[in-house]
Amino acid sequence: MIQVGVNGYGTIGKRVADAVAAQPDMELVGVAKTRPNFEAETAVRKAYPLYAAVPERVDRFAEEGLELAGEVDELVAAADVIVDCTPSGIGAENASLYEDHDTPTIFQGGEDADVAEVSFNARANYADAVGADSARVVSCNTTGLSRILAPLEEEWGVEKARVTLVRRGGDPGQTDRGPIDDILPDPVTIPSHHGPDVNTIFPDLDIDTLGMKVPATLMHTHSVNVTLESEADAEDVLDRFADETRLFLIPPGADIDGSGKLKEFAHDTGRPRGDLWENCIWAESVTVEGRDLYLFQAIHQESDVVPENVDAIRALSGDADAAESRRTTEDAMGVGIDY
Ligand SMILES: NC(=O)C1=CN([C@@H]2O[C@H](COP(=O)(O)OP(=O)(O)OC[C@H]3O[C@@H](n4cnc5c(N)ncnc54)[C@H](O)[C@@H]3O)[C@@H](O)[C@H]2O)C=CC1
Ligand SMILES: O=C(OP(=O)(O)O)[C@H](O)COP(=O)(O)O
Known part of the structure; x- marks a missing residue:
């Protein structure tokens, strides 16, 4: 099982977390959140281990009655692959955290292309990301x-x-x-x-x-x-x-x-x-x-990149079969419309 952490639990992060949790070969080790807002509340309801993205704000989660599993560096240490879903520009700031832990990382399309070794689309260039340390799922x-x-x-x-x-x-x-x-x-x-x-x-x-x-x-x-x-x-x-x-x-x-x-x-x-x-x-x-x-x-801007993130996780983990990855992702999520 590939252990996956999601840092940044907003529009993209919460969808990636659900998609990861649905995969037969992946386990969601947790999600990191900056604030104890409604999204943090729903992560807890889904029993996703919740980590504080900003150590100084740990107390705010307790004040809102939300139990934390730890701080973000513990999540990064526990993960085989981390998916950074933070707002544009923050991913690049987080890169050194992931490098310090040697944790392969997926960044999102709001980052500049040079944030990662390769830019990624599962249909077009899956093979380029196989075994890489980092990939950026394009916008x-x-x-x-x-x-x-x-x-x-x-x-x-x-x-x-x-x-x-x-x-x-x-x-x-x-x-x-x-x-x-x-x-x-x-x-x-x-x-x-x-x-x-x-x-x-x-x-x-x-x-x-x-x-x-x-x-x-x-x-x-x-x-x-x-x-x-x-x-x-x-x-x-x-x-x-x-x-x-x-x-x-x-x-x-x-x-x-x-x-x-x-x-x-x-x-x-x-x-x-x-x-x-x-x-x-x-x-x-x-x-x-x-x-x-x-x-x-x-x-649909909020969701089309989600299956691509799941495939990128497999590519970074060394799974070289693009078609098989796409199929597994789609079966687990229910992607594909037969009208
Ligand atoms: N929303 C969209 O339509 C799309 C967004 N993207 C890209 O995905 C990335 C994320 O975008 P969204 O999910 O829309 O943003 P968002 O603002 O909905 O979610 C970002 C989350 O990260 C949290 N966050 C902020 N600073 C953080 C930090 N230092 N550590 C951990 N978490 C932090 C925020 O509180 C928020 O929960 C961006 O690069 C964006 O360009 C890509 C495709 C579509
Ligand atoms: O990456 C996106 O769009 P983009 O490819 O037009 O920059 C997402 O829809 C986020 O766009 P935003 O930067 O307008 O929030």
């Missing part, structure tokens, strides 16, 4: 792009990708984020950071990305144009995508017109927290003009 948007680019590159070759990312302003719980009544080019400079981030996974791929932010919380939406190296038709692309378990092709008859109904569908089908771990591609949007492929996809 939700880069994960969503990598999952479609990998099969396109393998089947037809990618001459050039152009993507406009309409990004949600903040997650549902991020009440301090915006915009609340605007549409922002964000970043206003081109390319956005997403294209270079895709290049950490596909170093030679030609891609331009443009980013915007809108007053929405549920999901990101991508407008994708990929110029393929060889001719394809839309049916071939749909057939190829249908083989990918982490892509959900929204059927035309489903009457799902946006993120709202996608999330409703997720809740109706009993998904935990209404999570959509798969890219949600509108099948009707998949269009090919010559060698130009077009499509729209929605990306």
Whole structure:
């Protein structure tokens, strides 16, 4: 059993912890939290050993009636792999703690690429992380792009990708984020950071990305144009995508017109927290003009990176079978939508 610790128990961390706890070959040794808030309370309810991320705040947990298993360095020492799910930039500050304990580490996409030996996507470059000391699971948007680019590159070759990312302003719980009544080019400079981030996974791929932010919380939406190296038709692309378990092709008859109904569908089908771990591609949007492929996809920012984190744990632990890891992850979590 791979002993896994999660440092940072927020939007991503709590989902990674649940996914780890569900795996047949992993054990969650604990989660570290800075504050005794509602998420700490739910960790205790789930019987996840709770560690204090900031030693000076230990007393605050006792004041709220929350029992601690210890402090974060004890969690790092006990873990075979630590998954850092702290806010952007804090992961890099924590790196020396993990190095001091020789504990292989997974960082998240908010960190700069140089925080880890390798940037990771389970579909595109699993092998690069096998046996590494650290990996960075690329951001939700880069994960969503990598999952479609990998099969396109393998089947037809990618001459050039152009993507406009309409990004949600903040997650549902991020009440301090915006915009609340605007549409922002964000970043206003081109390319956005997403294209270079895709290049950490596909170093030679030609891609331009443009980013915007809108007053929405549920999901990101991508407008994708990929110029393929060889001719394809839309049916071939749909057939190829249908083989990918982490892509959900929204059927035309489903009457799902946006993120709202996608999330409703997720809740109706009993998904935990209404999570959509798969890219949600509108099948009707998949269009090919010559060698130009077009499509729209929605990306659930809070959850698509979660199965990737689980696979990254196995890769760092030395399990070299990417397909087997993905299958185990998906079976344990229930990833894959058969509509
Ligand atoms: N929320 C999202 O849509 C996505 C986030 N990411 C990335 O995942 C990482 C985490 O993001 P979120 O989960 O959204 O953030 P979050 O703010 O929801 O959760 C971070 C957690 O870490 C805790 N924390 C803060 N400082 C800490 C420290 N020194 N030690 C331990 N814990 C600490 C916070 O209290 C919070 O519970 C970031 O790198 C982010 O860019 C990646 C994909 C999507
Ligand atoms: O990594 C993300 O998005 P990004 O790829 O657009 O930077 C996550 O959705 C977090 O984005 P945020 O930095 O707007 O919270």
